[in-house]
Amino acid sequence: MSRLVARILAPRPGPRSRPPRERVWRRLPPLPRLLIATQLAFNLGFFAVLPFLAAHLGTAIGMAGWLVGLVLGLRTFSQQGLFLAGGWLVDRYGVRPAVLTGCALRIAGFVWLGYATATWAVIGAVLLIGFAAALFSPAVESEVARQAVEWEAAGHGPRTRVLALFSAAGQAGAFVGPLLGGLLLAVDFRTACLCGAAVFVLVLAGHARLMPQHIPGRERPPAGGAFAPLLRDRRFLALCCAYGGYLLAYNQLYLALPQEVERAAGSQAPLSWLFALSSLLVVCAQLPVSRLVGDRLDPRRSMAAGLLLVAAGFAVVAVARPAGWTGPAGLLPAAGFVVLLTVGQMLIVPAARAWVPDFAARGRLGLYMGALSSVSGLLVLVGSSATGGLLQLGLPPAVPWLVLAAVTALAVLVLPRGPQPDTDPDTTPDPGPDPGPHAARQPAPPSGG
DSSP states (O other): OHHHHHHHHSOOSSOOOOOOOOOHHHHSOHHHHHHHHHHHHHHHHHHTTGGGHHHIIIIISOOOHHHHHHHHHHHHIIIIITHHHHHHHHHHHOHHHHHHHHHHHHHHHHHHHHHOOSHHHHHHHHHHHHHHHHHHHHHHHHHHHHHHHHHHHTTSSOHHHHHHHHHHHHHHHHHHHHHHHHHHTTTOHHHHHHHHHHHHHHHHHHHHHHSOSSOTTOOOOOSSOSHHHHHHOHHHHHHHHHHHHHHHHHGGGTTHHHHHHHHHHSSSTTHHHHHHHHHHHHHHHHHHHHHHHHTTOOHHHHHHHHHHHHHHHHHHHHHHGGGTOOHHHHHHHHHHHHHHHHHHHHHHHHHHHHHHHHHOOTTOHHHHHHHHHHHHHHHHHHHHHHHHHHHTSOOOTTHHHHHHHHHHHHHHHHSOOSSOOOOOTTTSOOOOSOOOTTOSOOOOOOOOO
């Protein structure tokens, strides 16, 4: 294990120039700034409403528990499950139409949800809300990734720094959104929905004015099948599987962790503090972590190190669990798990997004970004069912946590190795122009719609 860790943390080979230590935000062109601010606004508007949906459906509308679960599951499916289709639409029609249409659908969905009282109306509203994200999220994520590749090729520094800023902005919105929603609920749920819609009205107006009709360097996809080359790309599917291992681990914040917190504290009240700790860590530490590892770790090593940290988080709880600690001391292993999971997240998420452009076929970056979410999300759906059963089997208390640690560590072995092999011209990434002698790497800036 020590040899594996040493190999992961070894410096990247090859000469690297050190860009000036100036804030990334100040050196970014206007378009990636717009997209990063958009991610913050997306999560701000979304998390001002959705965390309170289950309580609204169960109390104000009076839905049964199983029906509330069905509604929430349909929302997740209409978002994660349709990312693949959304990414294809982004490549076909472009970033601007996808973002504008997605924002319009999200506005309509939130307004509809605020006034919905019948079950069919609630289901229609949440499906609209989910499909909206399946349009604008692959659009924004794929274009940020492409801009990050161009940033790196121009010698400004590792692409992961741009994507780390993108992740931190999204997490800031996820942290502030529920606080805003909690204040708005003092009026009622409809007010929260309408304010969430208002956020997306501002995003829609901003993109209608500032997003260019044609983004330089972003190509239309070639004619022919889009999905067959993706499904034949075993290395990219391996990346999706490894990322699915991370998402399965992250999902334990909502499955295994609540059970552990309730055992240690007698209630789930401390969960909100642990979630706040996770969000604040990302907001405050994502950029410093990315600066620290950016010159040392390529995407594969960054993901591997992150997965090992997450596995260590599960191991911390597994080791402490047989002691049966309760009270504040009993919450320390759970807090250690959250910290290690969050630090692992800061290494994994920007690296995975930075790696996808190296696999994407020419003009198919949106499709590949969507596939990363959809394929890994499908694995999480299957894995979460198995994990739920594991937690209910009555096994010794450390066993489920050890199994989760092992699954996460094994995801390191799934990560693809070596350079992307060459195939036919329509399915290989575009090598792009020569970035000059000061570029640390010469990545392929593939492009979408």
